[in-house]
Amino acid sequence: MVNRTDTSDELRGRVAMVTGGNSGMGKEISLGLASMGATLVMVSRDPGRGEAARADVQQRTGNPHVELLIADLSSQQSIRRLVHEFEAHHDRLHVLVNNAGASLPSRVETVDGLETVFATNHLGPFLLTNLLLPVLTRSAPARVVTVSSGAQAMAKLDFDDLQGVRSFNEIRVYNQSKLANIVFTYELARRIAGSGVTANAVEPGFVKTNLKVPFPYSIFSFMRGKAVDGAKPSVFLASSPEVEGVSGKFFNNKGAPMQSTKSSYDESIARRLWAVSAELTHLGATTSAQSSSGWPVLPKAMRSRTTWARPSSRARWTASSPNRSRMASIAVSRRSLRGRVSPEKRPS
């Protein structure tokens, strides 16, 4: 992958949201999108870490349009509030990067009584994306990018114990959530085909971040690459004209389409996961994608609970910002990946 040598304004006037934007790859993805001029909404669960990251992204890119919203993606109420707060200030969303993710050594339940890794890594992106589909569709062309993992290859969706109640294994539960990211992405792409919104998943590689790597994979921690490199395929999918209109694909860390595990292509499994997820997130048949009667509508009571975490200070966007060219190194140009997605792989 060839890096850019300067910044571009490719995303100027476009609105992007990145979850888990305060650390690891999410922060690098945020830097990449902000350096291309996007109006960026970084989502963090912690106000302190979130504001520190937002201010840093703003300062290093010189982009004044870097905002912060606070949400715990393991909590459905928090996700609904996030969407409400976003929509109170933006009527367009062109890019959603579902990046936030976690791995836990033991079974912990969320405020909704769900297993935390499954809730954060799969149900969170499922609910957030579905709730944002109306604004994404209004903003089309728009893109949804979900950060999965190569771990999907070792996973199986266990519908008898999706939440590790009978037995909990850290690696199995994490891998399953990353396979769910892909199954969800493929099913979403089928359901929203023709809407102008695309959905793709990405495997960022084995990257050094705050994500805890359990034994025995921890033995290979010395092989972990840089977060900035793990962010590149997501930035590419979120921004490059090369993948305009490409949907329902899984991309590797070089930005090339790759096969996911066989079961991920099973549409009956995908429909089943969608139905279970819709039930667990209380997204009724009429309020999730493929609804014939319209898009999700928030309950009235929820619409009134708004606290907007706007940035406290705003720098000016200047062409002479000393950090623009440095940050540009992760913004993947259309040149860098030209030819990666062959026309025959594009949906007709």
Ligand SMILES: NC(=O)c1ccc[n+]([C@@H]2O[C@H](COP(=O)([O-])OP(=O)(O)OC[C@H]3O[C@@H](n4cnc5c(N)ncnc54)[C@H](OP(=O)(O)O)[C@@H]3O)[C@@H](O)[C@H]2O)c1
């Ligand atoms: N690192 C790798 O080798 C690797 C490989 C394949 C895939 N991935 C995937 O890459 C994505 C990014 O992870 P990373 O490696 O960059 O790890 P990271 O540095 O730990 O970043 C994860 C981000 O997700 C946030 N997050 C976790 N739980 C959350 C919750 N309940 N609500 C809101 N935000 C939450 C974290 O917030 P806090 O800072 O508050 O914890 C953090 O900002 C994840 O989806 C992960 O599964 C990573």
